[in-house]
Amino acid sequence: MNIVVDGRYQIIKRLGKGGFAHTYLAKNLTAPGKPQCVVKQLRPKVEHPRMLQLFKLEAAILARFKHSQIPQQVECFEHQGDFFMVQDFVAGDDLSKEFTIGHQWSEAKVVGFLREMLKVLGYVHQKQAIHRDIKPANIIRRWDDGQLCLIDFGAVQDLGGDSVTPNPVVGTPGYHPPEQLNGAANFSSDIYALGMTAIQFLTGQYPLHLPKNEAKEVIWRDLASISDRLATILEQMTRVDDIERYDSTTAVLVDLERLPIETDGDSQVRSPQFMDTESRDRQLTTSRIMAIAVLIGLGFISTATIVNRIPLVQNSVGASMVDR
Structure with missing residues (x-):
């Protein structure tokens, strides 16, 4: 869709159509990085002055919200006789x-x-x-x-x-x-x-x-x-x-x-x-694998310690022989 609303919001596709509004996925052309947003257009099936009031009420209430799990309202404006509201897009x-x-x-x-x-x-x-x-x-x-x-x-x-x-x-x-x-x-x-x-x-x-x-x-x-x-x-x-x-x-x-x-x-x-049984079995299997890994690790550490000490013993014997 090659439609740009108010020279700022490029419509990508329609997301939904309700009883009194259509929603679109759009790009904010004027914001850094041109982030995606949701553009909601007031398009009631039956014209009634209260529809515009309710549309503006929704925008006003969203403006009061500052919650990470509720989309933020960006702005509400009129363009060519139509009313639009812009919100953050939730991916x-x-x-x-x-x-x-x-x-x-x-x-x-x-x-x-x-x-x-x-x-x-x-x-x-x-x-x-x-x-x-x-x-x-x-x-x-x-x-x-x-x-x-x-x-x-x-x-x-x-x-x-x-x-x-x-x-x-x-x-x-x-x-x-x-x-x-x-x-x-x-x-x-x-x-x-x-x-x-x-x-x-x-x-x-x-x-x-x-x-x-x-x-x-x-x-x-x-x-x-x-x-x-x-x-x-x-x-x-x-x-x-x-x-x-x-x-x-x-x-x-x-x-x-x-x-x-x-x-x-x-x-x-x-x-x-x-x-469920499968989850318990999965946990038990994981626990066993971890236990085996720990034992192997301990065995490796013990072996490495013995190997590292051999040269020290040999050096000590050599030193004793030189002293003699």
């Missing part, structure tokens, strides 16, 4: 690409995912914002360090006193809770969506494909091999009645920390009781 793959129907994440991996995302989401809530569209496609695993990044704040709601009336019809079916459709989203609404995302990874099934009980809550427990303690946490995260749900990310993290699972250096969670 990575969104989690929808890690999902395959029938493939189930381990309990350890899901706990690691929850711990990391709850901290990012907690930051968003501290800034008095509700994301309102948490789902695998809006979470990117960055290539260079493996960290998870939260993207696409197009449905964001500001609780910090902004007068813009939020659009109640936002979110993605299967992930958003009932109160969100009524325009009454709160912090626990994001917690619900994150819980549904975790359930999707645990069961290997899309949320919309899961059956529901009389209370309209998804039935999933028999589809995942996890501990009762984690199941209890996820059930409270995804209660239909938001009064029964966790009211903060901190509360969820407190319960997760009580699980007997530790996080390793790859930001994934491992625990002896959840480690």
